Amino acid sequence: MNNLWGDSLSGFWSAWIIIITLGTIALSVWILLANRRTDKTPDADGNVETTGHAADGIEEYDNPLPKWWFQLFVLTVVFALGYLVFYPGLGNYAGLLGWSQEGQWEEEVAQAEERFTPIFSQYQEVPIPELAEDPEAMQVAERIYQNNCAVCHGSNAQGGYGFPNLTDDDWLYGGEPENILTTLNNGRNGLMPAWQQLGQNNIENLTQYVLSLSNEEHDEERAEQGESTFMAVCAACHGPSGTGNTALGAPNLTDDIWLYLAPGQEVGDSIRQTLRNGRNGHMPAQAAYIGEERVHLVAAYVYSLRLAD
Amino acid sequence: MEKIPSQDVTPNPVGHHTPSETVTQEMYAKRRHIYVREIKGVFQKLRRSANWALMLVFFLLPWINIGDRPLILFDLPNREFHIFSATFYPQEFILLSWLLIICAFGLFFITVFAGRVWCGYTCPQSVWTFLFIWLEHRIEGSRNRRIKLDSQPMNAEKAWRKGGKHAAWLLIALATGVTFVGYFTPIRDLVTELPTFEAHGWSYFWVGFFLVFTYLNAGWLREQVCIYMCPYARFQSVMFDRDTLIVSYDESRGEPRGHRKKSLSHLEAREAGYGDCIDCELCVQVCPTGIDIRDGLQYECITCAACIDACDSVMDKMGYPRGLVRYTNENALEGKKSHIMRPRLIGYFTALVLMVGTFTWAINDRMPLNFDAERERTQLYQVTRDGQISNVFSLTIRNLDDQDHVYQLSVTGLPNLTLDSSTISVPAGESRLKVVTVTASPDDLQQPSHPIVFTLQAQQDADIRLERETSFLGDIRR
Numbered sequence: 003m004n005n006l007w008g009d010s011l012s013g014f015w016s017a018w019i020i021i022i023t024l025g026t027i028a029l030s031v032w033i034l035l036a037n038r039r040t041d042k043t044p045d046a047d048g049n050v051e052t053t054g055h056a057a058d059g060i061e062e063y064d065n066p067l068p069k070w071w072f073q074l075f076v077l078t079v080v081f082a083l084g085y086l087v088f089y090p091g092l093g094n095y096a097g098l099l100g101w102s103q104e105g106q107w108e109e110e111v112a113q114a115e116e117r118f119t120p121i122f123s124q125y126q127e128v129p130i131p132e133l134a135e136d137p138e139a140m141q142v143a144e145r146i147y148q149n150n151c152a153v154c155h156g157s158n159a160q161g162g163y164g165f166p167n168l169t170d171d172d173w174l175y176g177g178e179p180e181n182i183l184t185t186l187n188n189g190r191n192g193l194m195p196a197w198q199q200l201g202q203n204n205i206e207n208l209t210q211y212v213l214s215l216s217n218e219e220h221d222e223e224r225a226e227q228g229e230s231t232f233m234a235v236c237a238a239c240h241g242p243s244g245t246g247n248t249a250l251g252a253p254n255l256t257d258d259i260w261l262y263l264a265p266g267q268e269v270g271d272s273i274r275q276t277l278r279n280g281r282n283g284h285m286p287a288q289a290a291y292i293g294e295e296r297v298h299l300v301a302a303y304v305y306s307l308r309l310a311d
Numbered sequence: 312m313e314k315i316p317s318q319d320v321t322p323n324p325v326g327h328h329t330p331s332e333t334v335t336q337e338m339y340a341k342r343r344h345i346y347v348r349e350i351k352g353v354f355q356k357l358r359r360s361a362n363w364a365l366m367l368v369f370f371l372l373p374w375i376n377i378g379d380r381p382l383i384l385f386d387l388p389n390r391e392f393h394i395f396s397a398t399f400y401p402q403e404f405i406l407l408s409w410l411l412i413i414c415a416f417g418l419f420f421i422t423v424f425a426g427r428v429w430c431g432y433t434c435p436q437s438v439w440t441f442l443f444i445w446l447e448h449r450i451e452g453s454r455n456r457r458i459k460l461d462s463q464p465m466n467a468e469k470a471w472r473k474g475g476k477h478a479a480w481l482l483i484a485l486a487t488g489v490t491f492v493g494y495f496t497p498i499r500d501l502v503t504e505l506p507t508f509e510a511h512g513w514s515y516f517w518v519g520f521f522l523v524f525t526y527l528n529a530g531w532l533r534e535q536v537c538i539y540m541c542p543y544a545r546f547q548s549v550m551f552d553r554d555t556l557i558v559s560y561d562e563s564r565g566e567p568r569g570h571r572k573k574s575l576s577h578l579e580a581r582e583a584g585y586g587d588c589i590d591c592e593l594c595v596q597v598c599p600t601g602i603d604i605r606d607g608l609q610y611e612c613i614t615c616a617a618c619i620d621a622c623d624s625v626m627d628k629m630g631y632p633r634g635l636v637r638y639t640n641e642n643a644l645e646g647k648k649s650h651i652m653r654p655r656l657i658g659y660f661t662a663l664v665l666m667v668g669t670f671t672w673a674i675n676d677r678m679p680l681n682f683d684a685e686r687e688r689t690q691l692y693q694v695t696r697d698g699q700i701s702n703v704f705s706l707t708i709r710n711l712d713d714q715d716h717v718y719q720l721s722v723t724g725l726p727n728l729t730l731d732s733s734t735i736s737v738p739a740g741e742s743r744l745k746v747v748t749v750t751a752s753p754d755d756l757q758q759p760s761h762p763i764v765f766t767l768q769a770q771q772d773a774d775i776r777l778e779r780e781t782s783f784l785g786d787i788r789r
Contacts, residue, residue: 158746265694
């Protein structure tokens with residue numbers, strides 16, 4: 003059994019809890035029995051003895067409890083003892099029924115799965131482009147997206163620094179349904195190696211060349227010098243024209259979309275940083291977290307973003 | 312400090328009123344069964360009509376529909392509370408709190424004014440108990456016959472009378488249980504599904520629960536609920552003052568009590584040294600809580616006025632004036648002036664009127680729309696490629712109206728704020744999430760944070776309009 007305390011309480015704390023629990027019950031029973039009074043004889047003036055509690059001169063009689071009330075009290079004690087036999091409550095003792103919080107949680111998760119699986123399976127059959135047009139399915143999908151994806155890609159799916167924008171038409175690994183499904187199910191590891199070994203000068207030349215690819219302001223001379231290095235080193239992944247390669251997840255360098263551009267940062271600085279230190283993009287595999295049925299729905303949601311206004 | 316005289320409160324054995332004698336006390340107080348005698352009279356008529364009216368309301372309300380929906384339905388699974396034509400949601404539970412507070416103050420007010428009127432005339436515990444006693448009288452016979460029946464050994468007649476009584480009680484209890492559950496699930500479906508075992512498990516549980524406790528409370532526990540369990544009975548006495556209406560025996564007129572020849576006229580009896588009380592014990596026999604009103608005001612008294620009717624009927628027979636036991640107050644009893652208008656009463660009344668007014672205003676002013684604007688948590692703001700600053704908000708919009716709406720969203724607070732989309736349709740009673748991006752030009756930002764206001768406006772209904780304040784964040788380009 004795995005609980006908050008690790009495997010179980012130490013012997014001392016377990017005993018501590020048992021003593022307090024049973025001691026409290028015993029004390030309650032003692033209070034009930036100790037208040038038993040048998041003598042209720044009025045004195046010479048006809049006054050019956052009171053509890054001695056007085057407020058504004060009003061004293062309290064020590065009248066006995068009604069029978070059923072007393073019996074109810076006894077019943078609660080019996081219930082408490084019974085509960086402690088069947089359920090965990092006495093330190094490390096697990097109870098006869100073997101009930102536990104984790105067990106209950108697992109049971110409820112199983113119940114929820116049982117309820118929702120049919121709904122998801124029904125969508126599982128529908129091809130993604132068709133599912134993307136179904137507003138009801140998209141409502142379900144959007145909730146899944148907001149709960150699992152929005153934390154990185156943003157609730158408007160426009161991404162952010164280091165997190166791809168899912169609403170534009172620029173896809174690192176391709177934007178077809180099967181690409182999106184693969185990305186979601188198995189995750190992606192985008193690797194841009196560090197090119198420190200090329201030296202400061204080459205890195206600056208490359209930077210200027212990459213800037214020129216997307217018509218950013220750049221130093222013509224350095225860019226020309228950088229071209230040959232680009233063809234020798236970078237074109238293998240990013241292609242000779244710099245348009246990227248979705249099979250590898252190599253970004254297109256000719257558009258003006260930069261994954262690692264911090265707000266207010268100059269584009270050149272970002273490219274320089276990428277070349278020097280490399281980049282490691284990691285998209286976690288979702289199949290293990292949310293299951294393939296939900297992945298199918300989220301894929302359709304991501305696919306549907308292109309249809310949006 | 313002088314001690315307030317008090318007396319032993321153990322209910323008296325049937326038919327005997329004796330001062331407390333030496334008793335050896337058991338572990339618990341033995342309950343003496345109270346055989347309540349039936350009595351006719353003005354107050355019993357009043358009480359009975361009140362009981363019938365309340366019963367009718369309780370039993371009929373779930374059956375009334377408006378359109379295809381019950382008039383009153385507390386739909387717990389869907390968390391919707393339909394009361395008449397309005398639908399309330401859990402977000403509006405504050406209204407329920409206010410309603411309960413108003414009820415409490417209403418109770419305080421009426422208690423100061425008229426004592427435990429609630430208990431005697433309207434409390435469900437009393438209403439059902441009186442109904443059960445009425446049935447008991449019809450099936451087992453009058454008080455004397457019931458006492459006799461209980462003391463005789465079991466025979467055929469006793470068996471069917473007792474059995475019939477309990478059967479009748481259980482039937483009423485069942486109807487009560489079904490009706491109660493009928494407030495939470497449409498009763499027409501309930502009564503068809505219950506016998507065929509198609510209803511929900513919880514429905515059976517609650518029907519059973521209310522069946523058992525109606526039967527126990529009104530059949531077996533009766534005055535014990537008032538004496539030992541009811542919280543109101545514990546604290547109602549602090550609201551009493553010397554002008555509060557109470558049921559009281561006029562000691563100065565009644566004492567010395569005693570039997571006398573019926574032939575004596577009122578005057579002759581007086582001259583012979585008798586008070587007006589003939590010690591017939593009728594007031595004790597009709598009392599549902601088994602007290603003797605002639606001992607003075609006691610905390611068990613639920614002011615059902617049965618003793619007034621009983622005593623008045625006896626006074627009529629004797630040819631004495633009525634009102635030996637009557638509704639009066641302490642001041643009047645002592646011959647002092649009593650005042651209806653007193654600060655305590657006026658205070659409660661003012662508080663009550665204020666709260667009812669506020670509550671009515673709150674109900675009328677209910678905006679059948681709710682929305683929250685939540686800032687994107689992962690990024691304070693975004694800078695678009697063309698240098699604009701944008702903030703992303705998640706709007707959760709809940710349509711609390713009973714018809715679908717299309718809402719128009721607008722945002723103000725900065726010049727040239729733009730929204731990426733501004734209409735959203737939400738079906739009746741549902742909520743929708745909408746993610747909006749608000750964009751501003753950095754030139755318009757004077758500080759890192761500007762207050763902005765989202766306004767949501769229903770397109771078909773000018774009255775449905777709600778604003779939410781939030782802030783627009785961005786860095787300042789110098």
